[in-house]
Amino acid sequence: MNRPAQKAFIVFLVVPSFLILAAVVFYPFVYNVVISLSNMNLRHIKDWSLVGLQQYYKVFFEPTQPNFYLVFLKTIIWTVVNVFFHVTLGVALALLLNQRDIKGRPLFRTLLILPWAIPQYIVALTWRGMFNYEYGSINLIITKYLNLPAVEWLKSPAEAFLACILTNVWLGFPFMMVIALGALQSIPHEFYEAANIDGASWWHKLRHITIPLLRPVMVPAITLGTVWTFNSLNIVWLVSNAGEPSDQTHILVSFVYKAAFNLYRYGYAAALSMVIFAILLVFSLYFMKKTRATEAAY
Amino acid sequence: MNATARKPYRVINTKSFLRRFFTYAVLILFAAIAVYPILQVVTVSLRPQDKLLSTSLQIIPENATLVNYVSLFRDRPFLLWLGNSTLVSLVVTMTGVLLAAMTGYAFSRFRFIGKKIGLLSLLTTQMFPATMLLLPLYIMLIKLGLINSYLGVIIIYTATALPFTIWTMKGYYDTIPYSLEEAARIDGCNQFEAFYKVVLPLAAPALVITALFSFMTAWSEYLVAAQILQDTHLWTLPLGLKSFESNMSTEWGLYGASSLIVTVPVVILFQALSRYLVSGLTLGSVKG
DSSP: OOHHHHHHHHHHHHHHHHHHHIIIIIHHHHHHHHHHTBOOSSSOSSSOOBOTTHHHHHHHHSOOSSOHHHHHHHHHHHHHHHHHHHHHHHHHHHHHHTOTTOTTHHHHHHHHHHHHHSOHHHHHHHHHHHTOTTTOHHHHHHHHTSOOOOOOTTTSHHHHHHHHHHHHHHHHHHHHHHHHHHHHHTSOHHHHHHHHHTTOOHHHHIIIIIHHHHHHHHHHHHHHHHHHHHTOOHHHHHHTTTTTTTTOSOOHHHHHHHHHHTSOOHHHHHHHHHHHHHHHHHHHHHHHHHHTOSGGGO | OHHHHHHHHHHHHHHHHHHHHHHHHHHHHHHHHHHHHHHHHHHHHHSOGGGSSOOOOOSSOTTOOOHHHHHHHHHSTHHHHHHHHHHHHHHHHHHHHHHHHHHHHHHHHOOOTTHHHHHHHHHHHTTSOHHHHHHHHHHHHHHHTOTTOHHHHHHHHHHHHHHHHHHHHHHHHHTSOTHHHHHHHHTTOOHHHIIIIIIHHHTHHHHHHHHHHHHHHHHTOOHHHHHHOOSGGGOOHHHHHHTTOOSSOOOHHHHHHHHHHHHHHHHHHHHHHHHHHHHHOOTTTOOO
């Protein structure tokens, strides 16, 4: 095909998607930058004006309740703990599922994918019910079978935060498991046979065949998982019922959601959104560069 | 000779037994953990109205009843929500698959100006916190008169799923050898025919994933729907379900019953497609 025809073909393939993305993602992004430089809030919805970097100053130095740096720290804990368990559980279960002499593998896979298949808001409300002090099954199990005192899951900050994390770990491991399973199945069996002939131990095979070949698939998955977890609003918002007790379970996204839609501090929320985006952008660029994960993708 | 050969043989056997035992134990434990919360929803949905708060751990409660399921269809507009959600989700799925299949192909096969920036900007969108787009979008939709219309919701859902699905498609196309298209071209196909007659059928696993992701995005989205679909006639399932939960008292029975009905089709989809899930999610990282 000649060049102009190919150009037309490319335009035909790419332009519709990017028109929609421009309308729903890129234009609002620019709009958000403008709002972040303004004093827009409930009192100034129509008559807002540009105030420069004031809102950004507020993000870092205004004594909010809770404090920005504390929420940031919690977000890091939230992300690291979640992603760590998603990846370790996911990869471990995938390794177990990938053994050929295990019976009922399709059944196990079916059951283990379930947490991923359920809509997040249902997951959140169900777990919130399970964490109920009096009637929740978690406390019932703790008191009846383990003979331990019941835990005030949703009333105290540390426990409520732990409740959110437990819910999110449950919800997130199947994605990593499926990714790892796909990667494991693409590893040629001959590699292991060769290793067996050389008398390699289980650990050596894991260390020198499985992990290196999982890596190129898991690194992008981990990057994406980290970004998604950092930004996951549903679970924290719904399990802790908008940050209860007294706004002490927030991570950055739920904190900014509250600022925007409950407190109507639009300018401030827009600036904080930009800060979150910048944090994630810097992290991703650094992480991808460090692990050289996208090299193959171009 | 015999004696030296037998001993290690038995050692491997015991080891293999232990390994299998350990594997089953862990798999059963985690399968139970994965299933338990869902059984909880089943229990709640089967409880009679006066026994909603119970300290029993039985899965099938005493006096189990289907009254909540009946009441859902008889007393509540559940069927309407179901229809609305199905409509929105199907349209989003179809547009999503079409667009991702096309754009992913361009990113996989051609060199063009702005390709790298395009791909990177798709990744970048994953880093936007939800609030960053929600507020500007809301203001935009008011100005365009798209509040209380499905068009706004459908466009937003499609765009939400697109970055990930385009990357998935691109990654999968990358694993399909280009020589297949060249052969098709020699046989007289034009570029477009080579794409949809030769490459597209081979990309079925990735197409399935794309469809599943687009469907899930639309089927279970709450925050955007809550801002845009304010007319109760237009409510989708998440809005309906959330309405069972109020500050004074949550209607747990109805909530449980509807949650199950909402979840079942998705679970069936996931199970039917799980084979493709494992093979199709290359995350744009594997180069064939």
